[in-house]
Amino acid sequence: MTRRQWLALSGVAVYSACGRRKGTGFQGYALVSNAGDHGLAVVDLTQFRLVRPIPLGAPASQAVTGPRGQTFALTPSTGTVHLIDTNLRVVKSRKFAATLLAMCLSPDSEVLMAIAPDARELIIAKATSLDVLAKHKLGAEPSAVHVPPPPRPGEGAKPRYVAVSSRKQGMLELFDYGTGQRWRRDLTGILGAVRFRADGERLLAANLQDRSISALTTPALQTIADLPLAMKPENLCFNADQGQLFVSGEGMDAVAIIFPYNPLQVDQTILAGHDPGVMACSDNPAYLFVGSHSGSDVCILNIDSRKMIGIVDAGQRPTYITVTPDSQYALVLNEVSGTMAVIHIPAVVANASDAAKWRNKVTAGLFTLLPVGDRPVQAVVVPRGA
Numbered sequence: 001m002t003r004r005q006w007l008a009l010s011g012v013a014v015y016s017a018c019g020r021r022k023g024t025g026f027q028g029y030a031l032v033s034n035a036g037d038h039g040l041a042v043v044d045l046t047q048f049r050l051v052r053p054i055p056l057g058a059p060a061s062q063a064v065t066g067p068r069g070q071t072f073a074l075t076p077s078t079g080t081v082h083l084i085d086t087n088l089r090v091v092k093s094r095k096f097a098a099t100l101l102a103m104c105l106s107p108d109s110e111v112l113m114a115i116a117p118d119a120r121e122l123i124i125a126k127a128t129s130l131d132v133l134a135k136h137k138l139g140a141e142p143s144a145v146h147v148p149p150p151p152r153p154g155e156g157a158k159p160r161y162v163a164v165s166s167r168k169q170g171m172l173e174l175f176d177y178g179t180g181q182r183w184r185r186d187l188t189g190i191l192g193a194v195r196f197r198a199d200g201e202r203l204l205a206a207n208l209q210d211r212s213i214s215a216l217t218t219p220a221l222q223t224i225a226d227l228p229l230a231m232k233p234e235n236l237c238f239n240a241d242q243g244q245l246f247v248s249g250e251g252m253d254a255v256a257i258i259f260p261y262n263p264l265q266v267d268q269t270i271l272a273g274h275d276p277g278v279m280a281c282s283d284n285p286a287y288l289f290v291g292s293h294s295g296s297d298v299c300i301l302n303i304d305s306r307k308m309i310g311i312v313d314a315g316q317r318p319t320y321i322t323v324t325p326d327s328q329y330a331l332v333l334n335e336v337s338g339t340m341a342v343i344h345i346p347a348v349v350a351n352a353s354d355a356a357k358w359r360n361k362v363t364a365g366l367f368t369l370l371p372v373g374d375r376p377v378q379a380v381v382v383p384r385g386a
Contacts, residue, residue, distance in 0.1 A: 100115065122142070
């Protein structure tokens with residue numbers, strides 16, 4: 001079956017911005033980290049055009065943003081975190097170590113955590129000033145760091161936990177960054193990403209060697225389940241309400257869906273295009289966007305119906321996907337081509353009668369394509385005037 005025939009049978013039409021529902025843009029900016037540039041590229045999402053970049057003096061690998069619109073950018077080779085204000089100006093830079101690998105913000109955005117691989121340290125800093133509050137020696141070289149997600153409206157405060165994993169040594173360490181108390185667990189295998197369940201009471205760890213997800217209690221780190229998978233769990237993505245965890249990776253052209261609550265189980269494995277890789281979810285509508293690790297496609301799945309509803313050609317080897325807070329646009333970074341593809345989400349219409357009409361427009365859901373720099377690897381969306 002050809003891709004065009006598949007689209008016709010899937011009961012979906014994906015059409016361009018010149019179709020029936022034009023995009024009006026998002027009132028904010030996309031800040032793009034480029035591995036080959038010495039700063040962040042800035043895309044004005046109201047007009048989808050590049051504006052003045054933010055110089056950092058070294059390539060950036062990651063940026064995170066808090067609820068007040070402040071952004072923290074990481075330049076790993078200099079071991080530095082840069083604080084960027086709502087006017088997109090660097091107001092403070094702090095060198096924490098010789099090199100840094102990754103960082104994250106606490107659920108209340110008051111504390112910043114970063115891991116230093118060479119020093120084998122977890123660094124805890126006050127977010128507003130970047131002053132170091134504590135440094136914790138780690139048992140192995142860290143590869144990933146994660147905290148519970150921010151509370152949703154009506155939810156209480158989250159546990160003050162931060163988890164650090166070591167890929168090669170299979171070690172998992174958990175810290176209470178308020179008290180400094182720590183817990184450690186040595187797992188068999190090569191560890192990938194770690195994710196907290198929304199309530200912070202369970203930690204899910206990807207075991208790349210065994211092709212499984214381990215569920216552990218917090219803070220004791222006792223294993224309560226090992227969930228076998230059909231693929232290597234290289235990419236993890238929660239849906240908007242944190243009730244489903246999607247897993248993709250080498251081994252199967254599909255995405256596994258895990259329920260992290262009772263019953264804790266792999267609920268289903270569904271086809272998701274060729275060589276599924278990076279993922280992101282929109283809230284309303286509830287769609288899952290899955291980039292092809294070795295191709296150019298982004299596959300779109302309806303989370304509620306568990307059906308594949310379209311494919312968009314978004315560039316060479318999508319390496320990162322994020323969605324604007326209003327669920328209007330999916331932003332797809334392509335490291336090889338140095339571009340950001342923009343998918344207008346309302347243009348994805350699950351309407352069987354439209355499928356035949358638009359079946360020849362395989363790439364018509366691509367709203368625009370922008371050059372954003374040398375090897376874009378990550379992006380965050382910052383609302384204007386936050």
